[in-house]
Amino acid sequence: xxxxxxxxxxxxxxxxxxxxxxxxxxxxxxxxxxxxxxxxxxxxxxxxxxxxxxxxxxxxxxxxxxxxxxxxxxxxxxxxxxxxxxxxxxxxxxxxxxxxxxxxxxxxxxxxxxxxxxxxxxxxxxxxxxxxxxxxxxxxxxxxxxxxxxxxxxxxxxxxxxxxxxxxxxxxxxxxxxxxxxxxxxxxxxxxxxxxxxxxxxxxxxxxxxxxxxxxxxxxxxxxxxxxxxxxxxxxxxxxxxxxxxxxxxxxxxxxxxxxxxxxxxxxxxxx
Amino acid sequence: xxxxxxxxxxxxxxxxxxxxxxxxxxxxxxxxxxxxxxxxxxxxxxxxxxxxxxxxxxxxxxxxxxxxxxxxxxxxxxxxxxxxxxxxxxxxxxxxxxxxxxxxxxxxxxxxxxxxxxxxxxxxxxxxxxxxxxxxxxxxxxxxxxxxxxxxxxxxxxxxxxxxxxxxxxxxxxxxxxxxxxxxxxxxxxxxxxxxxxxxxxxxxxxxxxxxxxxxxxxxxxxxxxxxxxxxxxxxxxxxxxxxxxxxxxxxxxxxxxxxxxxxxxxxxx
Amino acid sequence: xxxxxxxxxxxxxxxxxxxxxxxxxxxxxxxxxxxxxxxxxxxxxxxxxxxxxxxxxxxxxxxxxxxxxxxxxxxxxxxxxxxxxxxxxxxxxxxxxxxxxxxxxxxxxxxxxxxxxxxxxxxxxxxxxxxxxxxxxxxxxxxxxxxxxxxxxxxxxxxxxxxxxxxxxxxxxxxxxxxxxxxxxxxxxxxxxxxxxxxxxxxxxxxxxxxxxxxxxxxxxxxxxxxxxxxxxxxxxxxxxxxxxxxxxxxxxxxxxxxxxxxxxxxxxxxxxxxxxxxxxxxxxxxxxxxxxxxxxxxxxxxxxxxxxxxxxxxxxxxxxxxxxxxxxxxxxxxxxxxxxxxxxxxxxxxxxxxxxxxxxxxxxxxxxxxxxx
Numbered sequence: 001x002x003x004x005x006x007x008x009x010x011x012x013x014x015x016x017x018x019x020x021x022x023x024x025x026x027x028x029x030x031x032x033x034x035x036x037x038x039x040x041x042x043x044x045x046x047x048x049x050x051x052x053x054x055x056x057x058x059x060x061x062x063x064x065x066x067x068x069x070x071x072x073x074x075x076x077x078x079x080x081x082x083x084x085x086x087x088x089x090x091x092x093x094x095x096x097x098x099x100x101x102x103x104x105x106x107x108x109x110x111x112x113x114x115x116x117x118x119x120x121x122x123x124x125x126x127x128x129x130x131x132x133x134x135x136x137x138x139x140x141x142x143x144x145x146x147x148x149x150x151x152x153x154x155x156x157x158x159x160x161x162x163x164x165x166x167x168x169x170x171x172x173x174x175x176x177x178x179x180x181x182x183x184x185x186x187x188x189x190x191x192x193x194x195x196x197x198x199x200x201x202x203x204x205x206x207x208x209x210x211x212x213x214x215x216x217x218x219x220x221x222x223x224x225x226x227x228x229x230x231x232x233x234x235x236x237x238x239x240x241x242x243x244x245x246x247x248x249x250x251x252x253x254x255x256x257x258x259x260x261x262x263x264x265x266x267x268x269x270x271x272x
Numbered sequence: 273x274x275x276x277x278x279x280x281x282x283x284x285x286x287x288x289x290x291x292x293x294x295x296x297x298x299x300x301x302x303x304x305x306x307x308x309x310x311x312x313x314x315x316x317x318x319x320x321x322x323x324x325x326x327x328x329x330x331x332x333x334x335x336x337x338x339x340x341x342x343x344x345x346x347x348x349x350x351x352x353x354x355x356x357x358x359x360x361x362x363x364x365x366x367x368x369x370x371x372x373x374x375x376x377x378x379x380x381x382x383x384x385x386x387x388x389x390x391x392x393x394x395x396x397x398x399x400x401x402x403x404x405x406x407x408x409x410x411x412x413x414x415x416x417x418x419x420x421x422x423x424x425x426x427x428x429x430x431x432x433x434x435x436x437x438x439x440x441x442x443x444x445x446x447x448x449x450x451x452x453x454x455x456x457x458x459x460x461x462x463x464x465x466x467x468x469x470x471x472x473x474x475x476x477x478x479x480x481x482x483x484x485x486x487x488x489x490x491x492x493x494x495x496x497x498x499x500x501x502x503x504x505x506x507x508x509x510x511x512x513x514x515x516x517x518x519x520x521x522x523x524x525x526x527x528x529x530x531x532x533x534x535x536x537x538x539x540x541x542x
Numbered sequence: 543x544x545x546x547x548x549x550x551x552x553x554x555x556x557x558x559x560x561x562x563x564x565x566x567x568x569x570x571x572x573x574x575x576x577x578x579x580x581x582x583x584x585x586x587x588x589x590x591x592x593x594x595x596x597x598x599x600x601x602x603x604x605x606x607x608x609x610x611x612x613x614x615x616x617x618x619x620x621x622x623x624x625x626x627x628x629x630x631x632x633x634x635x636x637x638x639x640x641x642x643x644x645x646x647x648x649x650x651x652x653x654x655x656x657x658x659x660x661x662x663x664x665x666x667x668x669x670x671x672x673x674x675x676x677x678x679x680x681x682x683x684x685x686x687x688x689x690x691x692x693x694x695x696x697x698x699x700x701x702x703x704x705x706x707x708x709x710x711x712x713x714x715x716x717x718x719x720x721x722x723x724x725x726x727x728x729x730x731x732x733x734x735x736x737x738x739x740x741x742x743x744x745x746x747x748x749x750x751x752x753x754x755x756x757x758x759x760x761x762x763x764x765x766x767x768x769x770x771x772x773x774x775x776x777x778x779x780x781x782x783x784x785x786x787x788x789x790x791x792x793x794x795x796x797x798x799x800x801x802x803x804x805x806x807x808x809x810x811x812x813x814x815x816x817x818x819x820x821x822x823x824x825x826x827x828x829x830x831x832x833x834x835x836x837x838x839x840x841x842x843x844x845x846x847x848x849x850x851x852x853x854x855x856x857x858x859x860x861x862x863x864x865x866x867x868x869x870x871x872x873x874x875x876x877x878x879x880x881x882x883x884x885x886x887x888x889x890x891x892x893x894x895x896x897x898x899x900x901x902x903x904x905x906x907x908x909x910x911x912x913x914x915x916x
Contacts, residue, residue, distance in 0.1 A: 015352075018345035019361075025342065025419045026364045029379030030371070032389050036382055043387065082285075090282035097275055105279070108286050115293070116480025116524075118497035119517050123292030126299050126510050146285050146292075153282075170637035173602060174651035174702065175625030178274075184650075188641045207372050210482040210497060214505060223374045223483075230378060230487065239382070242375035249370040253363065256370075 030246055037239035055240040065241065068225035072206050075137065075221060079144035080152070080201030086145075087152030087201075088194060092186065094153075095160045096168070113150040120147065121214030128215070136217040143211050148201035155200055159193025199256045203249075300514035311515035321499070325520055328479055328495040329527075331410055331417070335478040336471050338418040343425030343470060350426070351433045365423040373420070377487045380416045381407065384488070408490035416488045417481055421474045428473065432466025433459070461539065468535040472528050479524050496520040553615055553628070554580045554705035554738030556601065561610035563596050564762075570596045572762035573610065580615075580705075583732050583739045585749035588759035589785065594742045595634075597759070598708050601740065602631050614706060625654075630699035631708040636691055638683040644670075644694050645679040651702040669701045672731070689720045696728065706738045713748070725752055746786045750774065758782050780912035783832050790838075790878040791830045797911060804911060806831065809873040813850050815909045828914035835881035837908040840868065841901045848903030854878075856898045868895070870902065 037055055039048035059065055087109075094106055112120065124143045133139055167189070171181045187194070209223045216224055222241075230238055304310025315321045346365075350358050368376070383389045384406035391403045406412050436459060444454045482497035489495075494502075496516055503513035556578040563571040571593040578584050586594040599605040601612055603624035612619045619627050630651075639647050645666060652662045670676045673693040683691055692712060699707060709728075713721045729752060732739045743749055749756045750770040758765045758773060758781075766778045777783035784791075794806040794813065804815050808831060815831075839845065857877065858869035868880045880902065 015345045015349050018342060019349040022342045022346045022422060023361070023364060026368055026422060029376060029383060029419070030367075032383050033375065033379045036389075082281075086281035086285055089278045089280075093275060093278035093282075097278075099275060109282060111286065112289055114476070116476060116497070116517075116521065118480045118482060118500050119296055119521060120289075120292060121482075121497075122500050122504055122510075122513055122517055123289075123294075123296040125504055126295040126514070127288075127292045129510075130295060142288060146289050149282065149285055164635055164637065166633045166635050166637035167639055169604060170631070170633055170698075171639075171650070173604070173624040173629070173631045174698070175654040176650075180654070185639060189639070191641070203370050207370075209373050210480070213482065213501060223372055226372075226374045226378075227483065227487070230374070230381070238375070238378050242372075242378060245372050245375050246367075249367060249372070252370050253366050257363075257366070 033239050033242045034246065037236055037243045039236055039239075042235040055236040056244075058237045059240040059244070062237070064225055064229075065222070068220055068222040071137070071219060072222040075141050075144055076202045076205040079141055079205045080148055080198050082141075082145040083148040083152045083201045084156075084194060084198050087149050087197060088156050088187070088190075090149075091153055091156040091160055092182075095157055096165060109153045110150045112147050117147075117208075117210035121211040124211065125214045134217075136215055136219075139215045140212055140221070143215060144205040144208060147208065147211060148204045151200045151204055152197040155197040156190060156193045159190045159196075163189050196256055199252060203252055296514045296517060299511045300518045302511045304511065311511045312519065314512065315515045315519060321516065324494065324496050324499045324516065325523065327410075327493065328520060329523070331414055331481075331485075331493065331495060332475050332478040334410070334414045335417040335421060336474045338414060339421045339425040339474045340467065340471060342418065343422055344429055344467065346422070347426045347429035347433060347466075350430050365426055368420070369423045373483050374487070376420060377416055377484050380412070380419070380488055384412050384415065407488060408492050410489075410493050412488045413481075413485050413493045413495075416484045417478045420484065421477050424473045424477060425470045428469040429463060429466040432463050432469075436462050464535065464539045468532060468539075472532065475528065476524060479520065554578075555615050556706055556738060556740070557611075557613040558597075558601070559611045559613070561597065561600060561612060562608050563593070563600055563605060564608065569608075569762050571600065571607075574759075574762075574764045575610075576757060576764065576767065578738055578740065580738055581736050583729065583741065583752060583754045585753040585756045586740065586742045586759060587744070587746060587749040587756050587785075588765075589744060591761075592759040593762040594744075594759050595710055598631075598710055598740060598742050601627075601706070602629055602708050603627055625651075628705040629708055630702055630704035630706075632695045632699050632710065632712045634710045634712065634714065636695040636712070638691060638694055638698075640683050643680050643682055644675060644686070644697075647683070647694055648698045648701050651698065655702070665701055669697045672700075673697045673727075688716050689724060692716070692724055693727075696731075700731070700735070704737060706740065707732070709739065709741045711742055711744065714743075714745075721748075728752075750786070758785065760785075777910070780830070780832065783910065783912070788835055788879070788881075789832050790835060791832055791912075791914075792872075792876050792878060793914070794829055794831045794911070797829045803906070806911065808852060809876070811852055813852075813909070814906055815911065816906045829911050830914045831909050832912055833878075833904060833909040835867070835879045836883075838878070838880045838902050838904050840880065840882065841903045845903070849906045850909075851901055851903050853899060853901050856895050856900060859895050870900065 035048055038051050038053070040050040040052035040054065090105075090109060094102060094109070120143065124139065128134075128139045163186075167185055168181050171185045176184065206221075207223065208221075209227070212221050212224055213227075220228070226238060226241060300311055301309065302311065304314065307313065346361060350361050353361075381388070385391070386403050386405065386407065388407070390406065391400075394400045395403070406415070440458055440462075441454055444458055449457070479495075480497055481495055482501065485493050485495040485498055489498075500513040500517050503509040503516070556576075558574055558576040558578075560573045560575050561571060562569055562573050574593075574597060576584075586597060588594045596605055600607050601614075601619075603619065603622060607620070614627055614629070624631075639650065642650070648666050648669060649662055652665060657665075666679075667676075670679055673696060675690070675693055675697060678686060678690060678694075683694070686694065695712070713724055716724065725748065728739070728741075741749075741752060750773070753770065755767060755769055756773050757767045760781050766773060766782045768776075773782060773786055777786065780791075783789050792808060794808045797804065797806040802816075806813050806815075806829065813831065839848070841848070841851065852872060854870040854872045856868055857871045860867040860869075863884070865884055866882050868882065869877055870880060871877050
């Protein structure tokens with residue numbers, strides 16, 4: 001009989017094949033991009049015909065990209081700060097308190113994640129136009145905060161649920177008021193969750209294309225700028241930027257895995 | 273700690289969301305030159321516009337099927353392989369989730385294009401004699417979407433699979449069941465809630481896709497999000513854009529509702 | 543506000559007067575009155591759901607009471623938050639702050655009282671010594687063993703100098719040896735510091751060995767309060783007798799109560815008990831004779847005669863090492879258990895005894911009549 005943890009041969013073959021296909025589908029694209037970034041011709045040929053770093057230089061020199069990157073970082077940082085703050089407080093409310101409408105709130109907090117982005121994008125566009133809010137950065141920022149909040153709530157709620165409420169009671173019995181308990185006990189204990197939530201939110205905001213596209217006026221975030229470049233020039237500069245972003249993503253992945261742990265992400269937590 | 277203080281910031285953000293959704297509904301319901309529900313009329317009566325819906329649903333369904341077909345084995349494999357391989361797979365899936373959308377789609381442009389990696393390699397190896405059109409059509413868009421949606425497909429299934437106690441499998445083994453039977457009669461039925469959740473997530477995700485059809489579709493595979501974008505941003509037809517989105521969404525939610533109800537009933541009977 | 547303990551005056555006198563928690567039909571604690579003098583070690587004992595933990599939390603101020611009053615050292619506690627009651631609490635899961643070291647955990651309560659650093663340091667040093675934690679002061683809770691964590695939780699509570707220490711089944715998760723060790727330690731500590739301790743447990747052995755008095759609770763009510771031997775020897779209700787220690791319950795008929803004795807018929811034979819052991823009023827209901835396994839003797843030629851004699855057949859023998867359990871079937875097919883100490887003088891207990899006819903005896907004071915459980 002199959003040992004736990006090893007894939008037995010007969011069941012394995014078809015499963016292994018499909019898994020291999022899936023892995024290929026996941027990893028190969030990134031590899032192709034990385035390799036293509038070094039091709040000296042502007043046609044972005046694969047296999048590459050030579051080796052050149054000119055696209056990297058072009059990417060780093062281009063002002064539009066630099067400005068777009070700055071905007072993306074500013075928006076992502078601010079939006080995730082808002083989302084994580086609001087999300088942390090909301091998580092505490094939902095996990096530690098009982099009240100009428102608690103279930104409704106739990107569902108509502110997940111709503112932005114469940115609605116298609118086209119509806120969100122269109123909705124924010126119409127809303128902000130109606131409210132005469134014309135500063136696109138602010139609009140994008142607010143929209144991103146709304147979009148990333150469910151991710152923050154999910155991560156922090158999962159973390160908070162592993163913490164027994166008795167430590168808060170113990171603090172109370174020892175004389176700590178609600179604010180002291182919140183800042184000296186609750187928040188420090190869920191710190192890993194907060195950090196993971198911040199990373200998640202940052203990435204979701206940075207990566208966002210659809211909603212941002214609806215709200216952008218002149219200057220865009222990096223994904224928008226990349227898209228424009230693909231449409232207009234289409235040379236391997238994109239591959240160069242993509243490679244740099246892949247590296248950044250890897251860093252983000254490693255950081256998150258360190259703080260959240262594999263089991264929680266894949267949902268296999270609690271199994272043997 | 274006062275409940276209101278805890279809930280206020282999140283509720284404000286949600287309020288913003290509700291306002292946005294309400295705006296879409298309101299805009300779509302606005303009368304057009306005196307005709308009530310004019311936007312809906314125009315959208316539903318003209319076949320060119322309605323084609324957006326059929327196209328979107330077609331692509332979404334194919335993507336869901338593809339993502340599940342690939343995602344289920346991956347999820348299953350993840351519960352059975354060594355810890356190291358498991359981590360590798362998880363890493364690949366998380367990387368997918370974390371990688372910037374546009375760059376990921378660009379990768380497919382490079383690979384699937386007529387001058388792209390796949391075609392050039394196959395031609396070079398002599399396996400085909402003319403280029404396979406894998407881009408600027410529904411197939412290309414579907415492949416791109418399925419790849420992006422893979423993490424969403426895999427994780428709900430791994431969650432459910434992990435909850436199936438190993439003792440069920442062992443009990444069946446002791447009773448003499450072979451691996452195939454154990455899978456199809458025990459594991460697969462018990463994993464259906466996860467499959468169903470997966471399907472819903474991927475379906476809604478692909479229905480609302482924007483960047484992928486833009487880049488990989490090249491104008492030939494415009495899904496509903498592209499339609500709304502063009503109407504709203506380029507033509508400032510907010511109401512019309514909204515009507516299209518609302519119609520698509522309504523059908524989508526209806527489909528999901530019917531699907532989950534049928535699945536619930538079926539899994540209970542099974 | 544009740545000031546921190548300084549003087550030697552008797553402190554920690556807890557008075558519960560008809561305390562009720564919960565609404566109308568669903569009371570978790572139902573009119574419990576209890577007077578705990580200063581310096582007493584009292585156990586709240588009962589099965590899960592009997593309200594003992596809720597009562598403890600009410601004293602702590604974590605739960606609001608609907609009716610009645612809780613007074614600590616003559617001060618009404620209604621409206622007083624937990625930290626102003628002069629109490630401290632050890633939670634069932636210990637509730638140590640995972641992100642703080644042992645030192646910081648213990649210092650937490652002191653820092654909230656705004657004592658200066660040197661005073662805090664001094665207090666903590668002495669409590670660390672008292673609980674043998676000195677080398678562990680910079681460790682995190684997850685780096686400690688179960689017993690060490692317990693001590694830290696106790697230290698954190700004692701350092702704020704409470705008059706009353708509340709403990710909610712703190713040793714439940716520990717293994718036997720550790721539990722016994724910690725029981726002795728907490729008892730010694732309590733005697734030394736002279737504080738009142740209220741200890742919640744469902745383990746009757748723990749309650750009997752630890753406390754000055756035991757309060758047995760059932761379904762929100764206080765069934766009986768008394769010293770360990772009172773609870774064990776003179777239980778006032780069927781519940782108490784059944785919950786504490788093991789008991790045989792046998793159906794009897796024709797119960798008649800006289801001045802000095804009570805008579806009834808067990809398997810048709812006459813049985814006599816002391817009237818003081820019939821707390822239930824004589825009514826027209828089913829009755830049961832309750833007697834503990836160790837109070838029944840198997841009589842042989844050399845045994846002194848007893849007031850009550852009944853014959854039966856041995857159906858099962860269980861060898862426990864220090865004692866032997868016999869399961870005996872009476873004439874009306876009722877079965878009872880007898881526990882005999884293994885003095886080595888009797889015949890070899892074992893399978894040879896099975897099926898043997900024996901005569902059982904017990905003294906008049908050893909049995910009690912209760913109304914049968916419905």
